[in-house]
Amino acid sequence: MNANATPAIAVQDVSKFFVSADGRRTRALDKVNLAVERGEFVSIIGPSGCGKTTMLKMVGGILDWDEGSISVMGAPVSGPGPERATVFQSFALLPWMTVLDNAAFGLKMRGETKAARHAKARNLLETVGLADFANAYPGELSGGMQQRVGLARALAVSPNVLLMDEPFSAIDAQTRLILQTELLDVWSQTDLSVLFITHAMDEAVFLSDRVVIMGARPGHVTDVIDIDLPRPRTEETRRDPRFVELTARVWDRLRGLMTDERAGAPS
């Protein structure tokens, strides 16, 4: 197989068990299969407890799994790597560092010199529209601005794969719509492959090439829905009947999973 043909992320038959305090093994993920092609934008959506964040952490290399295999850019995952960067739900900014130092943190961990990492970080703060806030502290910024710093920090290390763990769920609804459009703008100018976790259906549909739906107990993939909306996607896209139809389809599948949950039936 040609190296370029391998997907950016390939998850094959991955299972994960959690051992509870009384020593019982519960299956958290059951034979999950997932592929993100190069340059593709894929979202995972599902009820809480379906293991979508667990999935992302395993791809990120900060959590082990028990069965199956995960590879990124053709190489098996064994810990975090320079070709991956994560954007966190809670922003995970260091409050004692300036915005510039936060954006440069990943580069610092990679051992880049101060001059080099500040230059790159400044560039990316410009990209996310925060050039004027380089010397501010995270506590002085709104949630939306803090997550822009989180995005700049991830992009600064020039990853091939961007992992986003419900990045906009702690942000107010209006700002969130703006950040979605900005994210697509940034992404379209790169060849980044994105794995995006969310619990917002319209967000998944608006952003993605494909939406992966996961069910809970144990976590497993139930559906993959292709989003054939044209790009570039704009505010107009949100009024497109096809957008509404696809969002409704995602909701239908999810609602099915929620009803199962209410009945207490294993899905």
Added chain:
Amino acid sequence: MKSNAPARQAGARGHRLAALLTDTFWGRLTLRATALAIVLIAWQMAGDDSVALLFPTATRTFQAFIELMADGRLPLGLLVTGQALLAGFAIIIGIGVPLGILIARFPLVDRTVSPYFTFLVAVPIIAIVPVVQALLGLTFAARVTVIVLFGISYVVINSAIAVRRVKPELIEMAASFGARRLAILTQVVLPAAVPGIMTGARLALGQALIGMVVAELTIVGAGVGSLIAELQGRFKVAAVLAVAMTIVLIGLCLLSLVEMLERRLNRWSLTK
């Protein structure tokens, strides 16, 4: 309605005066100077200088202070005491902070070591001073040990709590960018724990100051505590008061110094 107006105006003037006294530098200075003058006058009136044994007036106390400074006994005492305090506080920080970090990171250390520090907080340290004296004699080391015993648990316990409270997502973030254990410790865990560690240091300083005097009152030395004991033995009440007040004032200065440092280091944690 109209008859109320002058009263309201007077009320507003009163508010303005109060605001002037609390909100401006000179206002606050005036307020404090007045309060101090009232205390000094009351002290002067309460004192009785007819017999040396009675509660001294402010002037007699101040005279005693000048005499003690002039004959060099107070400066020498402060120097000796200061050495013990400095050594004790350095040990408290130097051992307390790393120990607190180890307790927070390794359950085994926590299980074996933590009970002793909980014990140190719960027990009146004065009760174990004779043990220290029996062990180390009437030495500098014995006095430093007493100071350490008084203060160290506050640094250990607060450092451990501060390290435990570091948000796990910050550690996860650093790990995701490839940070190794040492980098996570120095770049994330320690800076995040600084406010808690500083709180421990401030509490420990207060305790160390008490320990310093206790050590000298019980274990003989050439410091201020021993000076108090000696002056007391000769019924020089004014001199005793002068030394005690000097210790209190220096203690307050040290504490506000640490508080200032704490505020400087914690600026980021206050912006949230």
